[in-house]
Amino acid sequence: MADIAAGTQVIINAWAIGRDPSSWEEPLEFKPERFMNSSIDYKGLNFELIPFGSGRRGCPGVFFAIAVNELVLANLVYQFDWKLPDGIAGKDLDMSETVGLTCHRKYPLLAVATKYLKN
Structure with a gap:
């Protein structure tokens, strides 16, 4: 693991994380059933799936977006x-x-x- 200098801007590649074969079986296949009975969710606590970001910089509208999408x-x-x-x-x-x-x-x-x- 490398040290990152203070003040360095770090950009996380969420696209690559979501397609990491060490995290997902057949990551390039569309398999929504992989989330059935899974503890992994979209809220930013599981770093295998971060569509709305995570931590302090996570999307503040995530819960509104989910409610509107469902409606x-x-x-x-x-x-x-x-x-x-x-x-x-x-x-x-x-x-x-x-x-x-x-x-x-x-x-x-x-x-x-x-x-x-x-x-």
Whole structure:
């Protein structure tokens, strides 16, 4: 381990940490089930996963962001029926990623939303 001089600006590469094979089995595969029954969470206490940062410099809006995301997702699922266009099966989706400031899909996800009509 190296010493870091006082006053040095250190930038943590969260992208690389999230893809570290010593922390994750098959780190480049999209496997949300890896967090089922896991003690690792997104709040910055586990350094294997730090989407909102950690410590004093962690995102102050993390709990607001989670609440809003849950509300938006619940409304989208409740109000619409969702299908892939042209009869594409979920297993045929290309989940390739591209790198940049954030990680995003190489090819956009297209989904067809139909207003859910209650009987």
